[in-house]
Amino acid sequence: MKILISIEHPAWVHQFRYIITWLRNKGHDVLVLVVDKDGDKKLLDSFGIPYKLVSNSTGKGVLEKAFLFIWLTIKYSFIGMRYHPDYFIGRSSPMMAVASFLCHKKHIIYEDTEGDKFSLTLCKLFSYKIITSSSFLLDLGKKQDKVNAYKELFYLHPNYFVPDIEIVRKNGLNPEQDYIILRFVAWQAVHDFGQKGISDRMLHHMVEELSKVVKIYISSEKELPEDLKKYELRSNYEDIHHILAYSKLYMGESTTMSSEAAVLGIHAICLNSIVCGSTSEIQDKYGLMYVFSQPDEGRYEQGLQKALELLKKKDLTESGKQKQKILLKDKIDINQYFISMLEKEEK
Numbered sequence: 537m538k539i540l541i542s543i544e545h546p547a548w549v550h551q552f553r554y555i556i557t558w559l560r561n562k563g564h565d566v567l568v569l570v571v572d573k574d575g576d577k578k579l580l581d582s583f584g585i586p587y588k589l590v591s592n593s594t595g596k597g598v599l600e601k602a603f604l605f606i607w608l609t610i611k612y613s614f615i616g617m618r619y620h621p622d623y624f625i626g627r628s629s630p631m632m633a634v635a636s637f638l639c640h641k642k643h644i645i646y647e648d649t650e651g652d653k654f655s656l657t658l659c660k661l662f663s664y665k666i667i668t669s670s671s672f673l674l675d676l677g678k679k680q681d682k683v684n685a686y687k688e689l690f691y692l693h694p695n696y697f698v699p700d701i702e703i704v705r706k707n708g709l710n711p712e713q714d715y716i717i718l719r720f721v722a723w724q725a726v727h728d729f730g731q732k733g734i735s736d737r738m739l740h741h742m743v744e745e746l747s748k749v750v751k752i753y754i755s756s757e758k759e760l761p762e763d764l765k766k767y768e769l770r771s772n773y774e775d776i777h778h779i780l781a782y783s784k785l786y787m788g789e790s791t792t793m794s795s796e797a798a799v800l801g802i803h804a805i806c807l808n809s810i811v812c813g814s815t816s817e818i819q820d821k822y823g824l825m826y827v828f829s830q831p832d833e834g835r836y837e838q839g840l841q842k843a844l845e846l847l848k849k850k851d852l853t854e855s856g857k858q859k860q861k862i863l864l865k866d867k868i869d870i871n872q873y874f875i876s877m878l879e880k881e882e883k
């Protein structure tokens with residue numbers, strides 16, 4: 537098989553790295569196209585995955601993103617016409633969806649973001665198959681294939697990932713000391729339009745209160761205030777999940793990292809005004825997440841109070857691991873499912 541895949545976000549690297557490696561080890565030809573965003577090239581380099589850079593940015597405003605949509609659609613289409621792949625695969629990239637249609641090839645994706653209406657609309661029109669979690673809130677029609685999995689299990693299922701305490705130490709953290717991870721995003725993705733993140737005032741308040749009871753590390757896509765940079769997590773891109781796995785608690789705006797923490801057995805506090813099926817299920821069914829989705833800063837104050845409450849619990853870590861066992865028992869190995877599906881399609 538010849539496979540064309542686009543990487544337009546660091547999370548996509550994690551999600552498809554094992555599938556890319558498996559396909560190549562089986563002798564299949566895989567061309568990875570990369571749009572540079574938040575260190576995705578560094579991640580690919582760290583995993584030894586060759587790629588072709590197609591853009592240095594995903595765009596910041598509506599006009600810039602619109603221009604890049606047109607430009608990358610053209611670029612993906614020409615690359616596809618020269619490369620002649622059997623399949624386009626990946627996430628709900630609207631550019632790849634249109635390009636696959638123009639190249640008369642099947643586009644097969646796994647998607648978990650209900651809020652990305654533009655991308656999903658084009659994928660409903662042009663993609664061949666859209667795989668989602670069974671908890672996905674939208675009905676995407678006959679092309680949708682619901683499976684009992686989460687995106688994060690592509691790379692954090694115990695068949696593929698085992699937390700390494702020495703990696704935590706190598707990055708300068710003390711795993712014997714309780715610490716929490718705070719994560720803040722840039723709010724520049726297509727599905728983030730109209731959304732608002734934490735203010736500097738609330739961030740200072742949060743750090744002041746939490747630092748009284750626990751060690752804090754902050755991962756942030758946006759620039760931190762100068763006086764808070766001492767809390768900034770400075771780790772290798774590829775090591776973040778080991779660090780997350782040994783944390784006491786996660787709290788932040790990223791729904792992806794919230795879900796990553798949860799599948800690792802770490803209680804997560806998700807501070808995002810966008811509601812999605814996977815985070816709701818993890819909260820309601822497995823008790824590993826607390827979602828605060830108010831559109832104003834009230835969600836940050838409520839999240840902070842929940843964090844302070846959880847940190848008082850002596851069995852917080854152990855209860856998280858017990859909940860994780862139940863979650864993992866329910867879910868499938870999504871990598872094996874995706875690969876088996878490609879093999880069946882080939883026949």
